[in-house]
Amino acid sequence: MVVSVEGLVVNAINCGESDKMLTLITRQYGKMSVYCRGGRRISSKFMTASLKFSYGDYVINKTDKLNILQEANAKISFFGLQKDICAAALADYIAEVLTDVSVEEEPDEKTLDLGLNCLYVLSEGKRAPDVVKTVFEWRLIERLGIYPDLSGCCRCGKADKSWYYLDVMNGELTCRDCGGKENGKAKEDDGTARIIILMSGAEVYAANRLINAEKSKMFSLPADRDIKKRLCEASEKYLLNHLERSYKTLEFYKEISAL
Template sequence: MAQHVTDFHGILLYRRDYAERDFLIKFFTLEFGKKIFLIRGAKKRGFKMTADILPFTVGSYVGDIPDQGLSYIRTARETTQFQGIGADIFKNAYATYIMSLVDIAFPDSQPLPDWYHRVYRALELIDEGQNPAIVTNVIEIQLMPAFGVAPQLQGCAICGRTDLPFDYSESYGGLLCQQHWSADPRRLHLGPRTIYYLRQFSILDLDRVHHIKVKPSTEHALRQLMDEIYASQIGVHPRSKRFLDQMQDWAPRLKTPPAHDEDD
């Protein structure tokens, strides 16, 4: 089994207790995809890399990385934490859900440099205070092909037209133009703003996003749409999503993020 002692860049996806003094940590690495690392002695007092393996850490490391199986970190070179995410329960919940989806969507040991950058940018936007629900929607929409679901979101799934009002049809796997709404009596009856953002988010480059402002009603409709697609077509509902749903119920009793009152 080939093994490499090499530098790598990683986003910490999760860490788990392992034995009495150790951690298992999963990184989404730029160079090797998702890898699990055994960190021996990580729970001991004075462990030198304690700050480098905290939740929501990103940075560069040196490690022993085999093609398969457990990897090992030798040292950390330069690391930072997404402190805004770590300190805010809402940001934390959305970021954890994004990382859970990415972990489920792709096999381990598959290099995914584009998705590494996309996840990093999503976490960066959430950390900076952009609307975490909308950033999460973008990731959910763009992840769908990785789950084997690639809805037609730019034109009508039947005729390809792009110049008429649209609605979403699960039966036809994407948008239907107004001319073909009668083809699916069970279409979702989405509003035009929801359709607009659905189409835009499917091709949005997060590097070009610096400000996000969406009406609460549209945000709610997007959330319902994503929940419907992920439940009925993808079948993925990680534990972090259940917590996120519960958190929405707590929101009225907690300090909520600033309201987003108007679409740009």
């Protein structure tokens, strides 16, 4: 079956003498592995459209065994990513996470659009990479349906400017008064330690605002540097614990952005 799709190349691996295997996140079929014959030849008609981070229209012969690229037309290439090594490193992390959370035959346009928006802002240098990372992670947490209940303390309902404990795996917030009563029971029933993130009321408010912001305002974070930094650390810890993995691309991004 020959299909026309619109999608983003999130990975391109060399294979054979001049071919490539692409991973695309498509609007129509979710994640797709697509064989791109001759894609590495300079004369190839797929040259631009088969590059990582190209977004465009792809005509694919979809079979049970292999999807073969027939036509490709790149609309956006995010070339600006090549100008900034931090932005490029973060884009690699975003691509890897998108690959991980996308499923074959299960399209999710909103998650794809989140990734595209983040790549655009990074490529154009419109926001600092850490801001893009924070927005990507918090909004992805919401997209994946694992966003914690940040409406207030899950025990007493308190929702003010004080500090809270966020229980990562249960997705629950507890105020210090209620959390304090639990000090003797810091472990789950199965004996594993709880993963806790300390969040201020201002951070809780900012996270809620961030996931509900409309597209034009989604990259507006609080001006306070400490709040920004802690929001960035919190989303990473929360997301990675739920995905149950680490990312070398993220480690590399953190290494070079600390230089």
